[in-house]
Amino acid sequence: MKTISNTRLAAIALCVALSSGVTHAVAADAFEVISPGTPDGGTIDSSHAASANNCGGGNQSPAVQWRNVPSGTRSFAVTLFDPDGAKGIGVIHWVLYAIPASMNAMQHGESAPAGSVSGINRTGKPGYYGPCPPIGDVPHHYVLQVYALDLVPDALPPNLNHDAFLAAVTNHVLAASSTVLRYGR
Structure with a gap:
């Protein structure tokens, strides 16, 4: 059989x-996530690109909104990951957590709202680090993901990198949703 x-x-x-x-x-x-003004799979403008290393951008985080928050959510986290970066190994541009459950949006350039904690990005430093794909590459995909967590905002230590963040939230994610942004030079 x-x-x-x-x-x-x-x-x-x-x-x-x-x-x-x-x-x-x-x-x-x-649970749904959007980046206002940029449809899923849409191209972001250079204001979001890194400002260092001749990337030509303003290093401002994209706006992000979420809705239909699951019951029991006590905090949120946001990550931005480029799966195309580093020749397919991927690059972490943003890890942000301890976002209060009372929030449902972050504005353009609001890379660390009050009460939140910045994790470590690709540079080894906390905060948002904008896209900077090599000149001539096809536009990279940037997965902007929001996690609804059952953790109180101060549950996680500061300065977690992406891997440590994911390990720390295992079994605490109530829902996650993402949108894909694209950028090329």
């Missing part, structure tokens, strides 16, 4: 839900 894998069962369940319209009701309430 042939068995069906869990992945196959999940795919079948998704197809059934899609055909019955159930997913529409669920998706409408899903």
Whole structure:
């Protein structure tokens, strides 16, 4: 007798839900992240690019908003990751956590709102470090991800790098959502 894998069962369940319209009701309430003014997969302007190393930008973080926050959320975190950077190894541009649960948005250039904690970016320093793909590369993809956490804002120590941050929030992520931004020079 042939068995069906869990992945196959999940795919079948998704197809059934899609055909019955159930997913529409669920998706409408899903945790969602957007970067106002830039559609998912859209290109950001040079104000977000790094200002150092002839990158030509203003090193200002992109605006980000989230909605449909899960019950029990006590804080948020934001990361910006370039999976194309470093010849496919990836580059971490931003790690920010301890964002108060009362917030649902950050404005253009607001790289560390009051009460939040900046983690370590690709330069080995805290804060936002904008994109700077090599000249002539196809535009890189930048995954802007927001995590809804069940952790109180002061639960994590300062200066976590991306790997340490992910290890620290394991089993504390209530939901996560992302949008992809693109940038090239």
